[in-house]
Amino acid sequence: MTVVEDATDLLSPRARRRRLLRKRLARRPFALLGFAVAAIFILAAIFAPWVAPYSASATDFNAVLAKPSWDHLLGTDELGRDILSRIIWGARASIQAGVLATCLAMAIGVPIGLVAGYYRGWIDPVISRVTDVVLAFPFLILAVGLAAIMGPSLLNATIALGVGAAPGFVRVARGETLALREEDYVRAAIANGAGDGTIIFRHIVPNMTSTLLVQATVTIPAAIIGEAVLSFLGLGVQPPTPSWGVMLADAQSYLSQAPRLAVYPGLAIFFCALAFNLLGDGLRDALDPRTTR
Amino acid sequence: MADTLLDVRDLSVRFETDDGTTQAVDELSFTLAEGEVLGVVGESGCGKSVTMLSLLRLLPPTAEVSGSARFGGIDLLAASSAQLKRIRGREISFVFQEPMTSLNPSFTVGRQVAEVLQRHLGYSRKAAGARAVELLDLVRIPAPESRVDEYPHQLSGGMRQRVMIAIALACDPKILIADEPTTALDVTIQAGILDLMRDIRDRLGTAIVLITHNLGVVADIADRVIVMYAGRKAEEAPVHELYEHPQHPYTIGLLGAIPRRGVDRLQEIPGLVPRLSEPLPYCAFAERCPRADRRSRSEVPQLREVRPAHLVACFHPGSE
Numbered sequence: 001m002t003v004v005e006d007a008t009d010l011l012s013p014r015a016r017r018r019r020l021l022r023k024r025l026a027r028r029p030f031a032l033l034g035f036a037v038a039a040i041f042i043l044a045a046i047f048a049p050w051v052a053p054y055s056a057s058a059t060d061f062n063a064v065l066a067k068p069s070w071d072h073l074l075g076t077d078e079l080g081r082d083i084l085s086r087i088i089w090g091a092r093a094s095i096q097a098g099v100l101a102t103c104l105a106m107a108i109g110v111p112i113g114l115v116a117g118y119y120r121g122w123i124d125p126v127i128s129r130v131t132d133v134v135l136a137f138p139f140l141i142l143a144v145g146l147a148a149i150m151g152p153s154l155l156n157a158t159i160a161l162g163v164g165a166a167p168g169f170v171r172v173a174r175g176e177t178l179a180l181r182e183e184d185y186v187r188a189a190i191a192n193g194a195g196d197g198t199i200i201f202r203h204i205v206p207n208m209t210s211t212l213l214v215q216a217t218v219t220i221p222a223a224i225i226g227e228a229v230l231s232f233l234g235l236g237v238q239p240p241t242p243s244w245g246v247m248l249a250d251a252q253s254y255l256s257q258a259p260r261l262a263v264y265p266g267l268a269i270f271f272c273a274l275a276f277n278l279l280g281d282g283l284r285d286a287l288d289p290r291t292t293r
Numbered sequence: 294m295a296d297t298l299l300d301v302r303d304l305s306v307r308f309e310t311d312d313g314t315t316q317a318v319d320e321l322s323f324t325l326a327e328g329e330v331l332g333v334v335g336e337s338g339c340g341k342s343v344t345m346l347s348l349l350r351l352l353p354p355t356a357e358v359s360g361s362a363r364f365g366g367i368d369l370l371a372a373s374s375a376q377l378k379r380i381r382g383r384e385i386s387f388v389f390q391e392p393m394t395s396l397n398p399s400f401t402v403g404r405q406v407a408e409v410l411q412r413h414l415g416y417s418r419k420a421a422g423a424r425a426v427e428l429l430d431l432v433r434i435p436a437p438e439s440r441v442d443e444y445p446h447q448l449s450g451g452m453r454q455r456v457m458i459a460i461a462l463a464c465d466p467k468i469l470i471a472d473e474p475t476t477a478l479d480v481t482i483q484a485g486i487l488d489l490m491r492d493i494r495d496r497l498g499t500a501i502v503l504i505t506h507n508l509g510v511v512a513d514i515a516d517r518v519i520v521m522y523a524g525r526k527a528e529e530a531p532v533h534e535l536y537e538h539p540q541h542p543y544t545i546g547l548l549g550a551i552p553r554r555g556v557d558r559l560q561e562i563p564g565l566v567p568r569l570s571e572p573l574p575y576c577a578f579a580e581r582c583p584r585a586d587r588r589s590r591s592e593v594p595q596l597r598e599v600r601p602a603h604l605v606a607c608f609h610p611g612s613e
Binding site: 184189193198203 | 378381386387389391395396398399409412457
């Protein structure tokens with residue numbers, strides 16, 4: 001018998017795969033950084049009531065527009081509310097909008113793209129032209145328009161962002177389907193008696209996950225920024241519920257006096273979007289079965 | 294003689310494309326007996342792959358297929374798509390030329406073997422997984438218990454082709470159609486795959502159709518050989534008969550192109566296979582044939598039996 005060179009040989013295949021993924025991620029420092037920062041934002045959003053030093057709406061009129069201090073690490077706003085606490089609570093709206101809008105966009109866009117790319121025929125040009133028309137509107141303009149029609153609330157803003165981002169997924173899913181259905185293994189599966197369902201769900205969808213992941217990593221930060229914009233414009237989260245966009249809007253009147261009111265939520269938006277982008281890039285490389293590192 | 298398994302009559306395939314029509318197969322008839330290994334030989338573009346793909350209607354919708362193909366009481370060319378789905382991979386299965394890209398990169402090879410078992414034979418996931426190990430062992434993949442959990446990119450070309458054969462054999466089909474199964478592989482690996490196919494025929498009694506452009510491969514394994522040229526059958530004979538007494542000048546040309554010891558220069562056949570937009574009203578090989586005369590250029594030679602079980606479509610047959 002040969003000597004077992006690597007302890008991973010003794011593990012079950014599933015454990016081995018998980019270990020491989022972890023190893024590949026570990027070789028990508030920026031991906032790890034992105035993961036860490038995104039995790040901080042997600043945890044902050046989930047555990048906001050326990051993490052935030054103050055309530056998001058607690059006012060302290062003795063410390064209005066206070067500079068950063070040990071009492072208020074990032075200072076206070078015009079009503080004496082703790083900015084750090086409001087950023088932590090605001091992460092809820094951003095993460096929720098970013099993740100849910102992306103899921104919604106995927107749920108709408110991927111099936112439509114699959115149908116267009118797989119069945120072709122008359123349905124493909126119809127879907128493609130409609131997608132082109134929708135894509136002709138800039139993403140934010142479209143989301144603003146939809147949110148305005150549905151009325152201001154976080155849920156409506158999320159739906160508007162999800163619908164606005166769906167055409168991107170239609171296009172990606174259609175293109176991938178067109179390419180994948182010509183693959184030799186799809187032809188081989190058809191020759192072995194596979195039906196449309198098997199072809200689509202076992203041979204096409206699994207092989208486009210990394211491409212969809214890339215699209216999702218572009219969409220999550222765009223939706224996070226989109227939520228901030230909608231809330232800034234008063235179409236998303238309604239005051240007094242905290243949101244980074246609402247904070248930016250409130251900070252406008254105090255820009256010369258206390259620019260930090262705008263800087264801190266701005267930085268939160270920036271780092272959150274960047275973290276998800278870095279994480280997505282790293283995941284894409286690590287999940288690709290053809291990558292060897 | 295064993296019973297006839299597949300009886301193809303007057304098969305014609307035309308492609309209607311924007312660039313015009315192409316006559317890929319012209320009134321081809323052949324049979325396949327149970328447990329027989331049939332070699333189909335010809336140059337690229339002579340219609341051998343198209344013939345086999347058309348039997349299971351695997352051609353793109355631009356193909357127009359006519360004729361009949363009796364298999365187990367039904368005509369494959371007239372069968373419903375539900376009937377065809379039950380036959381594909383279960384009664385008649387395919388092995389393709391490209392082992393490197395014919396497996397789905399997202400699943401382990403074990404799951405891909407198991408998929409066919411679950412679909413056609415109603416195996417549970419667990420039973421299919423266990424059977425997949427046996428099948429990989431059958432196609433002589435070493436250490437099949439651990440190989441089932443590997444992904445296609447972890448396997449070599451020869452191993453992947455063995456996996457493709459395992460998938461094709463999973464449901465114990467009556468016919469295995471192998472389209473250039475060894476062309477993309479190293480010579481040493483080729484021999485192993487051919488050896489495996491011969492073994493499968495002997496042990497499982499599967500009839501095999503082997504499509505190839507290499508007469509050497511056919512000599513190794515086939516019982517009977519069909520030589521195709523420009524969508525028509527040029528010659529058909531038992532394998533030893535064909536090698537010892539080739540009749541058609543095209544077959545003689547192909548045999549001259551096999552590397553042999555003591556022969557310095559390989560003989561080539563001048564010219565190319567013609568691309569046909571419609572059936573030629575004369576012998577398709579005439580332009581490249583040293584024996585062609587006026588008759589060859591004005592009339593289609595019909596198949597006739599010149600020696601026992603030896604058919605040839607030529608006005609001037611003969612071994613030399």
